[in-house]
Amino acid sequence: MTSITPKSIVMVAGEASGDLHGSHLIHALREQLGSLFICGMGGKAMRAAGAKILIDADQVAVVGITEVIAKAAQVFKAMTQLKRLLAGLRPDLLILIDFPDFNLHLAAVAKKMGIPVLYYISPQLWAWRSGRVKKIKKRVDHMAVILPFEKPFYELHDVPCTFVGHPLMDSCTGRVPVRSAAPPNIDAPVIGLLPGSRASEVNTLLVNMLKAAQNLQARIPSARFLISCAPSIDGAIIHALLENHPLNHVDISHEPVSALFPKCDLAVVASGTVTLEAAICGTPVIVTYVVSPLSYWLGRALIKVDHIGLVNLIAQNRIVPELIQKDANPQMISDTALAMISDPEKYAAVCTNLAIVRERLGLAGASANVARIAAALMK
Structure with a gap:
């Protein structure tokens, strides 16, 4: 009897909040799809949820210009590792969580490889650098947004988009x-x-x-x-x-x-x-x-x-x-x-x-x- 190879997903979160949202998503994915191989970049929460964390998000998490400069080498190393992972694994899906400058670059890499890209938690294009929507349209297959006014923005630019609700409503607060x-x-x-x-x-x-x-x-x-x-x-x-x-x-x-x-x-x-x-x-x-x-x-x-x-x-x-x-x-x-x-x-x-x-x-x-x-x- 032949075994069925489980679907594979690369998930990338670069901050503590993204790691937490990623962990909840991993549980939801397994509830709906059963056996999955999920790996990528994240933290303790995603690891505890069952993902194979190859790159620790703490290595790339930055706040402010000075930290960006200080961690430039680590950010470059993480990007290189993820590019190799995508090329070697050829996953069924790449899920990107927030962390826009890093993740939009990785989305371009995945798109060239023919890997579908799902982006969860949008960059704040409505506040600044709205021109990035052109990159998103070219590189992302679907945007899953958590603020209600983001959906009309993406629809205006012909980007496939779903308002999924805010993850806070799934938490104790909700x-x-x-x-x-x-x-x-x-x-x-x-x-x-x-x-x-x-x-x-x-x-x-x-x-x-x-x-x-x-x-x-x-x-x-x-x-x-x-x-x-x-x-x-x-x-x-x-x-x-x-x-x-x-x-x-x-x-x-x-x-x-x-x-x-x-x-x-x-x-x-x-x-x-x-x-x-x-x-x-x-x-x-x-x-x-x-x-x-x-x-x-x-x-x-x-x-x-x-x-x-x-x-x-x-x-x-x-x-x-x-x-x-x-x-x-x-x-x-x-x-x-x-x-x-x-x-x-x-x-x-x-x-x-x-x-x-x-x-x-x-x-x-x-x-x-x-x-x-x-x-x-x-x-």
Whole structure:
């Protein structure tokens, strides 16, 4: 009796978030297709899910220009290894997860070899360097996107595309019941402070958040604060900043934001995916964003969107405040927070709009939807 050779997939993720999404996708692929050989570049999560990791994503993960230069040799080595892998294995499918500059180059290599390419989690073409869509049209067979407004963008450029839903809806966050839109107790509100998942963000943003909290506590003595310490942050950093800017009724939380947000009447957050997690939980937020003057100047010149918060981008309207650069100061943060929690109508309107954003993110099942697309491409 002859054995059937299982389908083979090369999967490439270059960052921790992509590794996590890749691991969920591997489970979904095996649930739908049974026996598969999956290998490529990723991290601990993809390895634990059963992929053969030939290149560790930590070798190529970079943040900022200086790290790109420092890791150039490792990035080149990883690309060379993946090119050899594609040439030797000739997989039935190449799945690329985010990590655009690297992955779009690899997509071109696969296309020349006749290997189908599925791209999961789109580059932010809608924000900047939209001309890359021409490369995607030539190199990618199907885009699986996680933000609802990305599908019309690709359809406009005749790129096969499916909105698969947001993977957050498959996580603990997606299972959190939406909180009540009832206004908080103005005499004892609970306010979350989420300064980010990188030490540079925490050092930049938390000082102003703590000063704003002091302003609020001077006006509302019973106000309580929950400071989120991400797994990637040394708690000593937060403790040191808190010693220099002390508060009453304050706790440092190491729990996931899906557990933190439901406890908060309002949260002051660093811009990023965390704003979507707040929307899913139904917790009003104030989005803050501070970078170096040079980065901000370059961003203003290159980025072509009206909002920085993903919540506002999906709503296509500024439904939560954004305090950027000099506006992310203690007085503005505290004044904005007080205005939100002390106006029941405004507070209820924000909650209603966040519920709409949650609905637009789609239902749970992003990984399963991507797996179905993958199966179709391998037929």
